[in-house]
Structure formats: structure tokens, C-alpha cells
Amino acid sequence: MNKLFYEIEYDSNPFPNCEPIPGVGKFVLKSPESQAITAPENDPIRERFYAMRELANELKFRNRPSFDFGGLYKTTHNRGNLDGEMFYKQGMFMADFEDDYCEYKDFTQYYPTYQMMGYEQLRTYFTWRTAVRNGDIRETSLSYAFVYIYELLNNIGVENPQEGLDKLTVFLQAFRKFGEFGDTLDKYMKKWLADYHEYYNLPQESHRDSLCDSADLNDWHSVSAYDIKKSRFYADNAELINEVFPRVIPKLALKDLVFQPIDFERNAFNGAVFFNRKHKTIKMTRLFPTDSGRRLIGDVIKKIELCLRERRGFKYKIKANPTPFDSTIEQTIAEYFAELNRIEVAVDFGNLKQIRKEALETQEKLIVPEYVGDALARPAEPIPEPPTKNAFIAIELKALALLLNGESLKAFADESGVMLEVLVDSLNEKALDLIGDNVIDDEFVLYDDYAEQVKEWL
Secondary structure: OOOOEEEEEOOOOOOOOOOOOOOOOEEEEEOHHHOOOOOOOOOHHHHHHHHHHHHHHHHHHHOOOEEOOOOOEEOOOOHHHHHHHHHHHHHHHOOOOOOOOOOOOOOOOOOOOHHHOOHHHHHHHHHHHHHHHOOOOOOOOHHHHHHHHHHHHOOOOOOOHHHHHHHHHHHHHHHHHHOHHHHHHHHHHHHHHHHHHHHOOOOHHHOOOOHHHOOOHHHHHOOOOOOHHHOHHHHHHHHHHHHHHHHHHHHOOOHHHHEEEEEEEEEOOOOOOOOOOOOOEEEEEEEEEOHHHHHHHHHHHHHHHHHHHHHHOOOOOOOOOOOOOHHHHHHHHHHHHHHHHOOOOOOOHHHHHHHHHHHHHHHHHHOOOOOOOOOOOOOOOOOOOOOOHHHOOHHHHHHHHHHHOOOOOHHHHHHHOOOHHHHHHHHHHHHHHHHOOOOEOOOOOEOHHHHHHHHHHO
């Protein structure tokens, strides 16, 4: 009679039709005839992975709970630092490992580490890392990218902190082209790079620590009380605004008016798998925007938009609160457009005599004899009559009356069966003919300055 036995299959899943889970096994009932017993093939890569995992087992045993006489237990390391130490020791063990695995296995985990990966995922990661170290940075699972960043933050695979910083910078710049993945890395790397300089005592000058050194609209927009990206003008003129903004912002003394310095201390590389082998905390002074500073930045951005709307002849106008920098903003934008419209003419002074001769010939051709009398007389063209307030139709007069009373046009437009935007455009176009300006703003509200004028039209 054959004897049945159970065998544990690792890197599997105890539930049917489910993805395998690295490190998890299930019992499988088998008979001696179900499989031939053969000597396992020699796989040096798998043996290397086994040796790496054994480091984690040794670390967990060394840091097992120790019991006191009261029957309670205490640990010598917190879990976060234990995970960081495990990652560091395994990373140093695999620091020089290279692979050329021809397949790809996806990997998605929060706070990813080597210990979470199965055999195929480890081979996929180290093959991708080999290519990255050779300058071939390819798109991959975000979790693999974070493992590589954790290695550099821990200075795994580099000779010194400066080399680690250089590799972090190159990798981040290359990974940004992968869209959403690059944006996710940017969110974390901004604070991790600041910590990197402090933790490894690198000069802070090589790292931008605050908005004060930035001339990028996206950076300032993040602390602005005014959201220019919701503006109708921005939707059609984003390139112009992003080109003008860096010319304006460096000329404004915003630091003391916008930011407040705050001293604080915290753990290094929060949110990353990191082994704090120096037992060091981060002590920093950061500049944080105040509420009044956010409002000032919003007013500055809105003033820039206002000036650009006027330059572009945009039909909708906005109002901006006055700032101490209005004249500087206006002058800088005027200089930008003057430079934009400047036409450079190169004159070859060697041909100056020929240029003068051609100019005289052109002048003679343009001279025509004067004729007196009716021979060349032409009938005078009629002068168009100026527009009057009678240009408004009944529905528009009703809309103006509602605006004058501070009421919303939305319900009125719906009841009248017209689009709100079409109604407002028509009102503003006729107002432009009458007074040379819009009377309704982007929020479909009547400008206070034109209330008396609207009363006259009614």
C-alpha cells in the first residue's frame, strides 16, 4: 500500500485562483509515485537569495523579545529601525550583484524591501538595477524604483555620500519623463534630498531648501491663496504665464513678507526604509508661508495675470488687490513685451551708398502729382452712428437689472432658455461698444465701478 504524504510548496497561495504570495506556503497531498525524487539543480542565484534571506532570520533572532522578572517582555529595537537594519544588511550583501533575467515580474508593495520579493521579482529587480547602473534607466514598477532609492539613501552601492547624491539626482531627472510615476517620486524626494544633505553633512547650497530660490510658477502656486490654474485666461495662455513669471518673481523681495522661520527636529528620511546607523536626528530651520504671505503671493500672481490680460486684449477683466510690487511687475512685463516685439536689423555699412540710392528711387516712385478740382474727388463715406443703450434687447435689460440687485443670472438664464456664457458674452460685447470695457467679471458678477452706468442703461 502506498503511503501518502504532505509537501509544503512555498511562494504559493493557500486559496485557489489567487496570485502567489512570496514566503507563503501551502500543504499539498502527494504520493511517492507522483513525482520522481531527483537531486536539485545547482542554482547559484537562488542560493545567493537564500543567503540574503538568512540575514533577516539572524537579525530577528538577535532582536527577539527579552523577558523581565515581571513576565512582561521588552524589545531592544523598534520595528521601523529593525526593518531598516534588515534592509541595509541585505542591501550591502547584494550591493555588487548583477543579473540578466530575460523575463519580468511585477511588484507592488508599500515600503517595499527585498524580503517582500519572490524569486522572480528579485531577479527582475536586480536585472533592472544592473541596467540603471549602466545608464539605461527604464520605466518599471514604482515599488522597484523605491527600493533603488532606499539603497541610495542608505548609501548602498556607492563609495561616498556625494556619489549617492549624484545618482539620486540623475535617476530622479530621468524618471520624471515617466509621467505619474515621476510625479510620485518628486513628492517624496523633495524632503528626502533635504534630509540627505543634513544627515551626510553635505553643503546645503547644492540643494534648494525653500521657495525663496525658486522662480517656478508651480512652486509658488502651491502656497498661493489664488488658484490661477482655474482661470479661463490661464487655460489658453499657460505657456505665456509660465514664461513671464520667472522674469518677475526674482525682482520681488518676498522672503520676509511671505515666510516665517521655524526650528524643528525629526527623524531622518520619514516615509523611507532607512537604517539610522548614526542615531542622528534632523535639526533644521525651515521657512513656512504664513496666511498673510499666501494672500500676498495670490495678489502678486493675480497682478501678473491682470497685466497679461491687458497686453493680450483679453475681453474679460479681473481686479487685483494692490501690492508693494505693482510698479515692478508692470515694468518687468512691459520690458518682456518690448523685447518680444523688438526687430533687429543688421546693416551692411559697406553697401550704404547703394542703400541710399535705392531709397531715393523708391521715394520718387511714391511721389504723385496733386490734382485740384473735382477730377479726383470721391464721395465722402458715411460716418457710422455711435452705439446707444437701445442696443440691449429685453432679455439683456432684465439680466442687467438682476445683476444690479446682486442676484444670480444662472436661474434666469435657465428659465429663459439661453446659455449663461452666451448671455454674458453678449452683454459684455455691447458694453465694450458703449463704454470700452466689460461690466461683468469671470464670476458673472457686475463690476461695482459700472453700477451707475448700468442704471442709466435701464
